[in-house]
Amino acid sequence: MINKVVFPLVMALALFNQGCNSTTTLTTPSNPAKMGELIIAEPLPVNYKSEIAIARLSEVLTRVQISEEQRAQLFYDRGVLFDSVGLRSLARLDFSRALQLKPNLVDAYNFLGIHYTQMQEFSQAYEQFDSALELAPLHEYAYLNRGIALYYGARPELAVQDFEAFHHQQLDDPYRILWLYLTEHEVDAKQAIHQLNKRIKNVDDRTWAKQVIKMYIGELSQQEFINSLTYGVETNKQLTDRLCEAYFYLGKYNQILGDELAAANFFKLSLSTNVYEFVEHRYAKLELDLMSSTKALSTVP
Template identity: 40%
Template sequence: MNYLTNTSRLFSNYFKIGLLFSLVWINSGCATHSTTHTAVPLLELIEPASDTTAQQIAVKRLSDLIEDPEFAPDQQAELYLQRGLTYDMLGLMHLAYFDFLYAIELKPDLAEAYNMLGVYYLRQTEYSRSYESFDAVIELDSQHEFAYLNRAIALYYGDRAKLAEKDFESFYRFNPQDAFRVIWWYFAKSSYDPAAAIEQLNRQITQLPDDSWGTQIALYVKGQLTAEQLLEQAVMYSQKNENSAQNINQSINQNLCEAYFYIAKQLAAQGKKMQAADYFNAALKTAVFEFVEYRYAHLELQRLSR
């Protein structure tokens, strides 16, 4: 689920590459668990993109434009933001972080830069700074729906699920037919009131479109599909909705990233920590850097090691 920013969605089809950072996290995550691992299905289908030519050219062009004295400070800020988003899509989150800082220095009211800074702080578990960043986004743009999601996720991982609910509800109301909004709100509520969470999930699922990949995940979370069935659906929906081998491979990576993550969430909720860790690591192996599921698989592994 690529929900971090409106702008980043425009780049998602072009910047999904590399395994460097994911392998570091995978190794560190595995080290905290038993050496006996779950045989995660369909790993052989994962083919992360390896050609970085387009991304390197984009970074070079943006860098040249940033140095052009013809651009006013607010225009340079936008260029820093775009280069930061490009770095972020490449998994180079620390380089992206500096560009977002530069963007805000040049244009202090640039909401999207605050949004991405908040994501960075959240991934670093600097929860207070992430809350402040998302607060700034919403103050600047009350209709920035992904800031509500990101602040809600920060509150959720910061063990403030009840506070997160209001933001999850706000995010849900922007588009009640989006299954991922239903699922994340369910996670928050289920952490302190499982019965109410199931009741809400059952009610909201009826508003989702029948023939969508996100709905299949919601049905899995509800218990109507098995993990094996969900993974079969991940491949089926990729083959159904794409018309070229390259696009199918990319879609499979994305769908498997999501499927592995939510299977892991359910396993973790059942107390099956070792199996959950294996599935979270499988989500990382897809190297879909811009997806929420990839980003927060790291935090989930940290939570499992507590």
């Protein structure tokens, strides 16, 4: 998981109180994972704190006299909350409102770009990320998200450039390594796996996601990887977060191997966790949409 945004609610709640007072190079596993052997977690419920925060922000926006800049920030904050509980259309509406009031709100552009990517409206996504980077050239997550948009928009050479910029900010981050690998694979599969074998050396052995890379380079089979998913996990939340990531990358792994059915099942399992904020959850749905579109086109006479 690559976390992207932390949103301030202190001002909003203070105002509320004030208002009330006023080609594959991967190793094919000999025993692919069977669905009956998979680990399933209880899907995450909607956080009641998020629901309460949305209600309070809504009251601030309708009942309290605030400046346009404050209103823009509150629209953005509520948009982030809507996004975190899967209410993407409402989130987009709030991000757009925030930008109408405050056109230099960088993170709102970043979020809108993510949403346009999920909707396969890639040209608009590029525009949003370009706007974010024009305002904040060092905004590393805009590079990540623009790289993802370029990857899904079938422009892998450009995507590699963004993922390299993102990767160089933290060379030991396994998620940055994985996204760079997935994109490089579209350009040169043999060179991509070579680079992956080199970059894994930068990742601490105590980092769980290193197991994903080990599977990709053939040091672990799918079943061995799945058997390791509960190591160090103490709560259902931790398990759900991990499974959201693991099943997405299993989906990409099987996709590269050419097993589209297994890939689709793993993407569905990632979605079933309801971890809406994770990059992996966001793009598991897009993967399924793209697979459905490809299948539909292949049946056209």
